[in-house]
Amino acid sequence: MHSTTTLPKIVLFLGAGASSVAGYHTFAGFPDLIFSDEIRNQERLGQLHSTTQTLLKDIEQSLHIVNKATTHDNFLWALNDYTRLWHVLRVDDVLRSRFLRSTIQWSEFAYFAQTVEDAIHDLTVTTVRHYSANKVKASRQPIDPNYDPMCELFEFYRLLAVRNNSQAPYLPVFTTNYDLLLEDLTAEFGHRSKPALKLVNGFAGCTQDEAIWNEQQYEAQPEGIHLYRLHGCVSWYWDSSEQTMLQYCRNEIPEHPLANLCAIYPGCDGSLGSNPHAYGFRKLNEMLLNCTVALFIGFSFRDNDVMHILLSANAQRKQPLQLIVVDPALTNKTVIERLHSSGLKTQHPVRRPEARNIHCINIQYGIDNFSEVISNVIDQTLKG
Template sequence: MGTSHDPMRHLKYLRHSLSQDNEAIGFFVAAGCPLSIPLPEPHWPLIPDVMGLTKFINERLKSTSEYNTLLLELDKVTRIQTKNIEHILSFVRSLYLVSEGGEVRGLNESQLSQLEKTICEEIAKKIDVVLPSEDTPYHRLCNWINSIDRKSAVEIFTTNYDLLLEQALESTQMPYFDGFVGSRKSFFDLRAVEENLIPHHWTRLWKIHGSINWYLENEGAKKRVHRSSEIKDKASHLIYPSHLKYEESRKMPYLALIDQLSRFIRKKSSLLILCGYSFNDGHINDTILNALKANPTAMVLGLMYGEYKTKNASSELVDSYPEAYSMARNQHNLNIWTYDKAIIGTSLGGWKYDWHNESPDSDLIDFVDKDSQKDLPDRDLVKLGDFARFTYFLQKIIGTSKAA
């Protein structure tokens, strides 16, 4: 008989962990989360995933000869994905760094600089959007953060460049710190980040891959990173994927925030919940894994969208998140939950609930779905990998806490 996991038991544990007011609790909000915001079909998604964003950029720049040259050269480099705009942007920057005074792969320094700027401008235009209401998954997350007076600040890490988290935090009047201080040309305060000098009731918001309102600006002989309250046109938006070796002017925010992710996981009994993350960023994966190995009291929970296996282009069933599974099978304090299966304590098993239980927890039973299909055994599903469903789970915790 194969291993199985009792969904009610693990949901109770998760609820208990999230109800603590003195433990280090964090969330990692990644590219899949904006897809959870409901909109009428012609307008969904509010912000596309990486593949959708890449298609948009390719369509917008298809008439640009330099961009077409770039894609042709990219096709020759098989290790780089042409369907991932972050990898395309990395390729542009890596070519730019070696193009000084000459030409590389048919593009000169000026053309590569303009390509980078144009790509970032198009990304900023596409994802500069407003949350459609005040009842979105982002708002529910913020309401949960604000539900109890915490002794340890909640930390939100994100690889997204958009401003959806800022909008939700501000609309719910949640004070937060993102590493920048000042009002005219906000600058990055490394000491405040590393020494945790901000009040504990302020949520920490760490934008690991930059933001559409961060800019790289010349100040005399130096370049500095600033944050603005507005999205500027024709500016050097600071958007960067993690696998690029940055020049000095770009390193400081990125390296400081990656270090902050490691520091958070190394805190005693820390809990980090990953939402909308596909484990496709090797540097972030290494950071998480190394911190977990260094701190056996920490727990990282990956809530994955969809089922354990999915069909590929040939209609064959393959692992949906192979990198996540490989890591979780070898690291006891990295757990992965998909809709139909989970890897918990390195053990893979399907969700299995005893439906004959006479007294199920009324607040949790709603999060266990029974899937019945003709000629197939019934399955139990836990769909917290849907960011919307997970934030409803958080909403239930608020109600339970207030009722207690």
């Protein structure tokens, strides 16, 4: 654990919007990965099952009606509910006698259940293949407009690390994203920065094949960017025989069973209470208790597991936490409403940040002079 003299002033949290500059289809753009033949062909995402598309279109329409984001997790949660319903109907005598009395009814529901299973498979394959793509490496082409902005992204993270500690740059980064953008940015630009900045993600070599996750990687390397993945990653797989966490390189990802994928959903979400998920949440709590500023970039404030820790940590602090929120659309009012809603769903003592402690920056992250704009707000906030 970092001593109290080295605990950072600034903690960074990256949501889906923080990866969009690299070309990942996040948030509202996710349906394009499913329904656009052009994109699926470009990214070699494979063919959908013939029965899947209509069901997924229906779910998309349903999400629009109830004003929910059309993100992959909301698609998958809906499909998961249908799977649970089928399981209950099959094992519950009362429900089975009322709704599955005839062979025709049973066959129709069984067919629907198979369609749901196919849809889950299609979405999972799409998610893994899309988020495992190395967008940084692909942007090295001279005519690609994304390369320079991604270089600026890494420089911004380096400046935050230096702001925390000029002698030993250090930046704790928490994310619910599944992609490997930060690993790729560090591999491409980390050695160019002065001083050079390393990434620590719990695996020796960061993206080494078959590297076992170990929290001592963080303790042994107190400097650099410390990345904590709260919801897993497309390159994390459980070794069912050893019960250890392994991280495989992208080339090997298609060879491993999707059932062993270690992500909150659709992977092995049963691992939530164990490392590395639990370690990441413990570190998030530790940092939010001690930092001055929590910088949220592209985060929707919809993940209750994250919000509960934020609200609980804020309740324990002597001075309230300062939130800086970078998002094109979010306002103080929206953030407060979502924090309030999340606070109602926990039994732990919470304290919601007041409006004066929430600083929303309505810009597109990674575009134009984003670094200067955000840095100015950080400076003003730290001066208090």
